Amino acid sequence: MNSSRFGNISTLATTSDKPALSSTDCQPRISVVIPAFNEEATIAACLASLACQDFVGRVEVIVVDNASTDATADIARAFGARVVSEPVRGVCHARQRGTAAATGDIVVSSDADTTFPPNWLSQIDATMSAQPELVASCGPCSFVDGPWWGAPYTRALFGVTAWFYRRTRRVLYASATNIAFRRCAWTGYDTRLTQGGDELGLLRSLRCRGPVHFDSQRVTLTSSRRLYRGLLYNVFVTCLYFYFGAYFVNRLAGKPLLGAAPAIRPSAVHGGLRSRHSVALVAVVLGALAVALRVLLGDVG
Numbered sequence: 001m002n003s004s005r006f007g008n009i010s011t012l013a014t015t016s017d018k019p020a021l022s023s024t025d026c027q028p029r030i031s032v033v034i035p036a037f038n039e040e041a042t043i044a045a046c047l048a049s050l051a052c053q054d055f056v057g058r059v060e061v062i063v064v065d066n067a068s069t070d071a072t073a074d075i076a077r078a079f080g081a082r083v084v085s086e087p088v089r090g091v092c093h094a095r096q097r098g099t100a101a102a103t104g105d106i107v108v109s110s111d112a113d114t115t116f117p118p119n120w121l122s123q124i125d126a127t128m129s130a131q132p133e134l135v136a137s138c139g140p141c142s143f144v145d146g147p148w149w150g151a152p153y154t155r156a157l158f159g160v161t162a163w164f165y166r167r168t169r170r171v172l173y174a175s176a177t178n179i180a181f182r183r184c185a186w187t188g189y190d191t192r193l194t195q196g197g198d199e200l201g202l203l204r205s206l207r208c209r210g211p212v213h214f215d216s217q218r219v220t221l222t223s224s225r226r227l228y229r230g231l232l233y234n235v236f237v238t239c240l241y242f243y244f245g246a247y248f249v250n251r252l253a254g255k256p257l258l259g260a261a262p263a264i265r266p267s268a269v270h271g272g273l274r275s276r277h278s279v280a281l282v283a284v285v286l287g288a289l290a291v292a293l294r295v296l297l298g299d300v301g
Contacts, residue, residue: 029057030121031104031183035086035094037066039112040075042223046112047079055121063112064098066090072112091176092197096189108180109198113223114141123218124180135210136181138174138203139218146224149231158216165214174203174212178220185209192255196247 032050036043043063050061063076065085076083086097099107106128108121127137140158143150157173164172176198187209190201206212227234250256 027058028060028104030055030059030106030108030125030180031099031102032059032061032108032110032121033064033095033098033102034062034076034081034110034112035064035066035091035098036068036072036076036112037089037094038068038070039072040068040070042113043072043075044079045115046110047076047081049115050121051079052118053116053121054118055125057125058104059121060102060104062098062101064094066094088191090191090194092189092191092193092201095176095198096191099183099186099189102183105183106180107183107186109176109178109202110220111177111222113225114177115221117219120218120220123215127213127215128180128182131211131213133211134182134213135185136174136179136203136206137213137215137218138171138179139215139220141175141177141220141222143224143227144221146227147231150224150227161214162216169211171203171207171212171214174199174214175220176202177222178218179203181206190251193250194246194256195243197250200247201251 034043034046039046047061047063050059053059061079061081063073063081063083065073065076065083067085067087067089073083073085082101084097084101086094095109099109106124108124110116124137128134140154140161142154161171161173164170179199179202181202185206187205190197190205193201203212226238229238246256
């Protein structure tokens with residue numbers, strides 16, 4: 001593992017061959033926040049792709065160790081990333097901890113099972129510099145080595161998002177693997193929320209602060225492990241129950257009534273929708289979806 005190359009990225013504030021982008025010599029232009037729970041199998045590739053960025057400004061990379069029990073934190077430190085700990089499990093708790101620790105003008109959110117094209121940070125910086133009125137900019141992701149339906153799913157999701165943005169200049173959905181926002185516009189993650197809180201919840205709060213941009217050409221590559229429980233499981237359980245259902249029910253209730261989906265790691269990608277849960281889940285999902293559509297239309301309007 002080439003830790004020295006990543007060290008040049010994560011400690012750009014102390015190098016002399018990069019131009020300063022702020023009045024504070026040690027302040028980075030961009031902070032990349034990566035939450036991680038037991039990600040020893042994927043985080044090295046994520047950090048290596050950040051080490052290969054062509055961005056010439058100062059960057060800090062923050063890995064949030066979200067109570068991992070494996071070598072995630074050790075691998076991140078070996079790459080030169082700044083590791084902070086968040087003992088309370090949950091993606092919103094982890095992103096809250098990492099963003100609160102960030103010092104960059106722009107905070108970039110992604111995931112530990114995601115990799116990036118070399119010009120990813122340069123594209124983000126160019127967009128945010130050229131349009132100072134923007135509070136955030138987001139883009140699509142693409143699944144790597146997914147099942148046959150993975151590619152059509154992402155094309156449809158982000159195709160609709162791009163079409164809606166072109167027609168209305170409103171962003172309907174923001175992937176947590178690929179969103180950048182100005183730190184001064186951030187008001188915090190709602191840690192009462194689980195799935196969706198770091199995407200729909202964040203997007204909702206940012207839209208209250210100013211324009212949000214969608215760049216359909218700025219694509220990240222993310223693991224397809226969350227798809228391998230099958231199409232039905234992903235439609236009814238992952239998306240409708242844990243994502244939309246939990247997001248809107250928990251938001252309306254003001255507390256996490258519906259819990260988070262179990263973390264999917266290489267040993268837990270088998271199986272499909274469990275029949276004994278199907279009827280109950282579908283009933284809950286349909287009720288939650290009706291509420292979700294009403295609230296979502298109100299948020300977007």
